[in-house]
């Protein structure tokens with residue numbers, strides 16, 4: 022079969038693209054997706070944040086090789102395998118990140134990608150449901166001007182917003198610690214304490230994933246089709262000139278048959294930050310050193326493919342409560358700046374770390390066997406460093422969850438400098454990404470930053486009035502990690518327990534080729550005429566907050582870019 026556009030992956034981004042392109046009845050669109058329609062799956066619909074689908078067939082489980090700093094510990098990478106992709110299995114928390122982080126995309130060379138332009142697509146996609154007075158009484162706040170109300174994606178607050186005193190005590194404690202409540206952490210300034218909205222439909226009490234938001238309204242269109250299969254590689258036209266031209270891709274059906282599907286116009290990869298690099302490499306687009314080892318003939322030399330994989334470094338401590346709290350999920354988030362976590366050491370740290378950026382860039386380049394040059398990485402690091410120390414973006418998130426009898430106090434750092442990679446491990450294992458996280462590998466500063474955010478988390482639970490609720494620190498326990506723990510004690514705890522937040526971006530970064538980029542500002546793969554990549558993989562630099570929200574906005578903007586070129 023041949024369609025105008027063929028899309029790999031009916032996930033968070035893939036279904037946005039499918040919906041927007043097929044809104045023109047003259048355009049035919051096919052999406053090839055490994056997973057199934059799970060819109061009626063109770064594990065998907067639940068909004069209890071229980072991750073009930075975790076060990077079921079609708080998840081991909083990708084193991085990683087370990088990082089030197091983690092000893093023999095391996096990390097597991099999870100992602101959704103379903104119509105809706107990871108939006109169907111995730112935590113639903115919707116936090117966009119800071120204005121300056123989006124403006125940095127333009128500073129990195131992506132003309133037209135800045136906060137103002139992306140913000141308009143946030144609004145376009147959103148159907149914000151204002152909280153009820155009961156939800157407001159329990160801590161839900163919002164600024165109407167930061168939200169859209171006519172888009173397809175429902176966004177609201179859960180009815181399980183805690184009706185206990187937790188919210189007020191947390192808010193008052195953060196105020197004591199210098200982090201005031203803010204009205205809307207999605208306004209482009211996330212600094213402070215707030216209640217986060219989630220992708221759910223509050224009246225219906227169900228999850229809102231991209232299948233429900235973007236596929237259901239388009240389902241009846243005769244020009245849109247979802248096909249079950251797993252995309253293996255792009256097929257190339259016999260075109261003159263040096264620019265590669267795709268004419269479709271090959272996918273494997275559930276029964277193992279290899280099928281070719283044609284694309285008259287374009288191929289769009291939305292198969293996730295883990296899988297797009299594998300499809301590109303399987304098609305001859307990537308680093309010649311890697312491709313020659315795999316025995317794959319080079320079509321486009323693009324060493325950035327699969328590099329620059331960035332996640333948040335996450336860890337949790339648990340606290341026992343004096344008495345159980347009402348309410349289920351508590352979507353309260355506190356986002357601090359470098360100044361909040363490093364205090365009066367911030368200025369000297371800014372100077373000392375700035376002097377080390379070239380050294381860190383060299384270390385990261387060596388880890389990638391020179392795939393991206395030290396000078397390119399250093400340029401990217403300088404922009405990241407400026408965001409942290411000059412533009413005062415938030416550098417971490419503290420995110421407590423009420424488990425009924427205790428508090429799971431999760432925290433993470435938002436912009437680590439140790440980036441990892443994801444590649445095809447062997448020619449035919451297109452379902453098995455080879456992931457190298459590189460946690461803490463390019464610089465000790467990533468560990469220092471996580472310890473500083475951890476110290477702030479610990480301090481908050483020991484500060485009244487929040488401390489009034491707390492009976493004890495159960496894990497790791499004050500004997501292992503006292504309130505005045507040394508750097509060594511923090512290092513041992515963090516290296517032994519840190520996890521990947523599953524907020525992976527950057528493995529097909531939108532950047533100029535000379536900076537290690539994979540797609541240009543039109544989301545077209547460098548060196549190709551008609552292969553686009555649209556999903557978390559093109560986000561070039563990690564954001565504060567969570568990754569689902571930016572994926573929706575990026576996909577909305579990319580859809581407009583693609584439609585503008587439709588003739």
Ligand SMILES: Cc1cc2nc3c(=O)[nH]c(=O)nc-3n(C[C@H](O)[C@H](O)[C@H](O)COP(=O)(O)OP(=O)(O)OC[C@H]3O[C@@H](n4cnc5c(N)ncnc54)[C@H](O)[C@@H]3O)c2cc1C
Pocket residue numbers: 029030031032033034035053054055056099100101102103104105106107108110111112113114115116250251252253291292293294296300522523524525555556557558567568569570572
């Ligand atoms: C457990 C968990 C909790 C999370 N919680 C949150 C949260 O609370 N808030 C937040 O903002 N973010 C959260 N995230 C991250 C966020 O959900 C993702 O960053 C985002 O959804 C990724 O969207 P995507 O379009 O890039 O990829 P996906 O949504 O993963 O879509 C990729 C799709 O491609 C399909 N696919 C893969 N390979 C192939 C192939 N070769 N051929 C065909 N189809 C293929 C997959 O099955 C999938 O459907 C969480 C992630 C996880 C794993």
